[in-house]
Amino acid sequence: MNKGHVFLVGAGPGDAGLITVKGMEAVKSADVILYDRLANPRLLEQAPARCELVYCGKLPDRHFLRQEAINSLLVEKALEGKVVVRLKGGDPGVFGRVGEEAQALSEHGISYDIVPGITSGMAAPLYAGIPATHREFGESFAMVTAHDKSVNGQPDLQWESLAKGIDTIAFYMGIANLPFICENLILHGKPAATPVILIRWGTFGRQQTLEGTLATIAQQAKDVKFANPAITLVGDIVSLRKKLDWFEKKPLFGRQVLLVRTGTNESDLARELSSQGADVIEFPRWTRIKVRPDEMIVNNLSSYEKVLFTSPESVADFFEDMIQRSVDIRQLKAKLYGGSSKSVRALADRGLLAESAEKLGAETGEDSSLLVVGDRSVRQEYPNGDFYETSIKEIDGQFTCILERMLEEAEINTVVFPSAASVKVLLEEDTGSIGFRDLLEKAELACLGVKTQSALREQGYEADVLSDKADKESLAASLAQSKKWFGR
Template structure:
């Protein structure tokens, strides 16, 4: 292939661990990439933003276990670029701060493969910030030195001039040095720093499993060993490390900090729940037990759309139903203006109502209780006699709503607008974490998520959950969970995503 036909390799810093800290440009490139070559420390959740047909190449390294040598990584990037692919080389932190990104760039340059560098938030700044430690502070530190604590072991010597470094900057930030902390501390003291100089070691900074150990140059190695704190970790040496004790450690004070919570909602709808839980400090494990797909046939929905102006009521029981209805209108070259101007609209809850309003539709009825029974009570009894009602919804759903509407004298049309089908992606990984007792809570947002979860793990599901709590969005979902032998720890008082988040929060606030 001619050089003019080569793809571009983007050396993208994924940030320190929290996927929310990736840059806007970095995320855009991930979404468009033909191939993603990623490290061990690059957040896996970012990979979910890549195209389904993208090629993924894992090149992670851990102490004593390298999936590829650096030379092999370089060759892989060159090969993919020469194949005409646009490649994201996703690296933890920043590509040019102890990330060997410059070595990869030089190899690409030699091969004539175009490349760009997208800087990332480095863990040497972010991890201390999440631990309540600013690396500079007026009156305490006006200079910072970034130092590697893990050099090439084959050199037999160190390139770090500890005497110059120790005296040349107020704050020292050490990358990858936790395994040599005793020796490094000794050298810094020997270079003239007082033994009582504050030190903080932050492991897995910016992530829910973040842990911080504080001490001084005299005792930090012992404290880290006692705490069994291993890599990856950032070490901060200097007066700024003491500021954590002044109350700046905001991240670890969040109410769900360190809790691992499973979200079983379909991936397309998981965003709101995941984001709210993460904002409260939880580590969210997205495990979509359902996937939203088209119905077996669109014929019934298409027939309803052709006679849309004959319906007096349109009733929507989920956001998915709204989305599917709108997409099918668009398929026929229509939009919401096809809905009769005097038709009345009902939504089962505020999220569904909000989606309808986003489409430009007025919502007439939203029940106080967000389930079918509540919707029936909210529609005035005299409004249904002789009326035509359209309910675009899931192919499989409870029949209580259409049955009761018919009993009230309405003609009810219920075309399937979508199907919820089981999704087993990630089952083995989640089972492993459940068996290891690493999951604190599993959330269910619909009976179908319960059914599919139990279907995947079988009769031993309750035993597999062990001490993990179960949180359900409402009584119908909770009833389904109990039917399958699961112990429901909490039900949302309001049958919405914010209500479910509040319910989860109450579990741990009550536990203190």
């Protein structure tokens, strides 16, 4: 068997949009992804449906996979002929141990690419409103590890050079050694009044900051139990934050959202909420298996007076089937309906006008003039007429354990239901023992449209936020204006 290929990819500092184009292309081509704790799990959504996902994350008190085991696994999977992606937070060449992994691959004759990423020492300060350099405040910048392989883990650095020769210093993962760092910088000539800022979860919507000076910051961090993952930035340039703070002023900054998914396509709503500063976790992740359609239905398309597309995915699948079978779509003389606003838009993108499924009315019994197009999971919801099955949709079990880890580190304060079907997914489907009902008791609940609100009410819950219109912009605006949310 031919050897595979390995991509050692920098995932960026947290914001999923900060991965490079080349890094994302590698993710989309992967057979196996070994990912770190600091690589945003949202990036895994772009992996192929059958991609194997392996967690290599390290926490301060425990290791899931030690470096030697990671090296061995990279070699093992590549020797099986697979495309392997090692997805690392930040930049793999900045305190990312990429050299050790590349060396192991080289020793076994395995080809690899190293894909740089945006490092957190640069990005986290920028998201806190602080550039790394500025002509008036600092023209030199250093990135420094705040722990090493010594017995006590305290870094052995050229303290005098740092204190007197560098204007701005970014310490990586420095909270545990913060007193040691501050003492040594002061001891070797850095003024005690030098501004310092701690930035936790930089570039995420849950970003936290703490400002002080070399003389005060260690005690401040202890008082509020500030913890890693964090960047410690030292220098006069920190004072620019008062003028340049931009990210934390976004209308949904601080919102940590669980967005319930019913489709397999990337969510426009998730992108909208993220663009306004929210942390968005989408769940569950669905996979689709295409099925062969009923040939009798294909041969009799012209006989239907009404066709209902239950999802945007069903639109794509249907037209793909027609193209593969060289069917002239002009045979379809029916009036078209969409099961959601997104389905209606998907048809409009193909130049076809459709109405909402609600316009079909409350017909009962058989309807030979109606064709319902969709995946197997919605068949019972549309008992009338014939059913054109496009695919089998299943929850990807790999993402249940990923969600559990994400919920450990995030503090979800908002649950968004984009459709009535999403209520059923979260409360009735078997998605693991995560405790969704406990979460719903604590979080603010937001619904896209009155139909979704009614579905939630049937389950015994009231929506705290209801969008004026059933679109993503309206829901985002309603969340920003909510008076209940204690985050503002």
